Amino acid sequence: MKKVNQKNQKTEKRNWKKPAGIALMVALFCGVMSLAIALNVSNGGVEKETEPVSTKEIEFSVPMSNAVVVKDYADDHLQYNASLNRWEIHLAVDMASENGDVFACCDGKVLSIDSNSLEGYVVKISHDDGFVSVYGSLSNVEGLKVGDAVKMGQKLGVADTSAANESKQGGHLHFAMLKDGVEVDPNNYLDLQNK
Ligand SMILES: [Zn+2]
Structure with missing residues (x-):
């Protein structure tokens, strides 16, 4: 994000007619990123999402017949x-x-x-x-x-x-x-x- 902003600042200096468009793009980008982060948080985080989900509990049987x-x-x-x-x-x-x-x-x-x-x-x-x-x-x-x-x-x-x-x-x-x-x-x- 920091790099993007610096780049945008340079672009603004070179071409002052496009700051509004760039600002809109940055705003959209930030919005999308925020949404992505929010979705990950609501799903329990990025790390948990990548782990295999196992809902099946291990089952054991009695080791003798009619024990x-x-x-x-x-x-x-x-x-x-x-x-x-x-x-x-x-x-x-x-x-x-x-x-x-x-x-x-x-x-x-x-x-x-x-x-x-x-x-x-x-x-x-x-x-x-x-x-x-x-x-x-x-x-x-x-x-x-x-x-x-x-x-x-x-x-x-x-x-x-x-x-x-x-x-x-x-x-x-x-x-x-x-x-x-x-x-x-x-x-x-x-x-x-x-x-
Ligand atoms: Zn014993």
Whole structure:
């Protein structure tokens, strides 16, 4: 705008018969620019307009068929852990089913497969929007390796008593969810009450 004005000033000096026309053009130009800016502001700004708009929220399914919750998520009160004989918070939902089959709760990619005596086999899957789902206390893992793509509902393994830290609960899946690296309550994403 500054350059345009300077240019116009020079033009005015060279040809004083056209200032009215130039002034009109400048006025029109400024008007168009103001309108464009106003439209962008009303649409939430230029930057937001160029971002892909996604209104679809990521959806998760319960990772077991006819799952029964055996121990719920609790970050604000302690629950007794009979296996470890102590009271603790539980940042996961423990669930069991008749055959113990465990399925991926959403499309994603295998982030890690670990095994240790306290948690048993643990599979972690990364999903869109910074979500990670964690499947602990599995007896085995169904031919998966890190980096594999998995589909929602794909069988990952079978829940068991492999996690010594929760073995007294019987065979179950210790299911946790993380959003941007922080544990979140799976009840907020899964319809577990009716299962
Ligand atoms: Zn648990």
